Amino acid sequence: MRIALIGIGKIANYQMQAITHTEGIQLVDAHDLDPVKAEELPGSVTFYDNLDILLKRSKADAFLISTPTNSHFEVAMKVIEADRVAIVEKPLCTNQEQMDALMTAARTRKLPLYTAFHPSYGREVDWWREQREAQNFDVGRLIGFESCFADPYFMDGKLTLGAVGKAGAWIDSGASSLSILARLINPGSCLIDPDTLALVDGRMTAIPDLKCAQVQGLGIYRFKAGGHNGYGMVDTNWTLGKNYKTTRLWYENGVIELDHAKEYGRLRLAGQEELVFNLATDKPRLVNHYCGVFANLTEMHAQGEDNKELTEVLHRLLFAAMRS
Numbered sequence: 001m002r003i004a005l006i007g008i009g010k011i012a013n014y015q016m017q018a019i020t021h022t023e024g025i026q027l028v029d030a031h032d033l034d035p036v037k038a039e040e041l042p043g044s045v046t047f048y049d050n051l052d053i054l055l056k057r058s059k060a061d062a063f064l065i066s067t068p069t070n071s072h073f074e075v076a077m078k079v080i081e082a083d084r085v086a087i088v089e090k091p092l093c094t095n096q097e098q099m100d101a102l103m104t105a106a107r108t109r110k111l112p113l114y115t116a117f118h119p120s121y122g123r124e125v126d127w128w129r130e131q132r133e134a135q136n137f138d139v140g141r142l143i144g145f146e147s148c149f150a151d152p153y154f155m156d157g158k159l160t161l162g163a164v165g166k167a168g169a170w171i172d173s174g175a176s177s178l179s180i181l182a183r184l185i186n187p188g189s190c191l192i193d194p195d196t197l198a199l200v201d202g203r204m205t206a207i208p209d210l211k212c213a214q215v216q217g218l219g220i221y222r223f224k225a226g227g228h229n230g231y232g233m234v235d236t237n238w239t240l241g242k243n244y245k246t247t248r249l250w251y252e253n254g255v256i257e258l259d260h261a262k263e264y265g266r267l268r269l270a271g272q273e274e275l276v277f278n279l280a281t282d283k284p285r286l287v288n289h290y291c292g293v294f295a296n297l298t299e300m301h302a303q304g305e306d307n308k309e310l311t312e313v314l315h316r317l318l319f320a321a322m323r324s
Helices: 012-020 035-040 051-057 069-081 096-108 123-134 169-185 285-302 308-323
Strands: 002-006 026-031 046-048 062-065 086-089 113-116 142-150 198-205 216-225 228-237 244-251 254-259 264-269 275-278
Touching: 002 012, 002 051, 012 026, 012 285, 026 051, 035 046, 046 051, 051 069, 062 069, 069 086, 069 096, 096 113, 096 308, 113 285, 113 308, 123 169, 123 254, 123 264, 142 169, 169 216, 169 228, 169 244, 169 308, 198 308, 216 308
Parallel strands: 002 026, 002 062, 026 046, 062 086, 086 113, 142 228
Antiparallel strands: 142 244, 198 216, 216 228, 244 254, 254 264, 264 275
């Protein structure tokens, strides 16, 4: 599978490393508005500073969009309208109307459309899915969850450089948490269908003078598991002053805590000592994420599939909290 990269920003280096570690995928072209970015590319990759020319000339099978979040809709629509396949860094876009328009455009042209939910391919996430599928631990039924993604992007009354290219705490990180939960709540054994998730309440904190949609966002969700209702919370925050990314799943017989920043799992079962599992490798965390994304992408591409349905479910849950 041949890939063209649109946007050579902070995450592009991790994406390029992951491509070299993934069989069946090759980076052939790249585009950025800044010609200097061409220096960051391997010699085998052709650079274009004009997106229209890239879309016209490139032999790529799909175009990976890693531009600032607020530009995702415009760039993805341009790719689709050129009858090319778009792969969009999460989130796909910033509101429900944009998502509906992109889905309609892709389906009208019978084109695949794929959202790269890279945090959901963290090694700690894959590890816990494997444990649940193998039933290695008797944790019982899932009864609740809590997922928090915090970044130090609002300090001393202003946004930090880390916020550059982001739309807002909830828009960017809420998509991360929800995509992780979709893989953990339904780990291949149909414990819960992600479609049964429903919003209970959403609370957003916006500061009018800041160029972001929100500095904090929280969503409370209801789900069904084994015929019983459960509840969970997704919390995103730029004001805590630290990098904290953790998901906890409460089961009848214990709790699993997954640290997405440090790539480890901490399991506490009733009446037993705590178990800690270090899942990190010698590769950076984001490289591990994108290795998972690209492995999934090449498999789906070979089968003529995409993740439109999952994208719609997760983005509806994301945007519903913003309208609550």
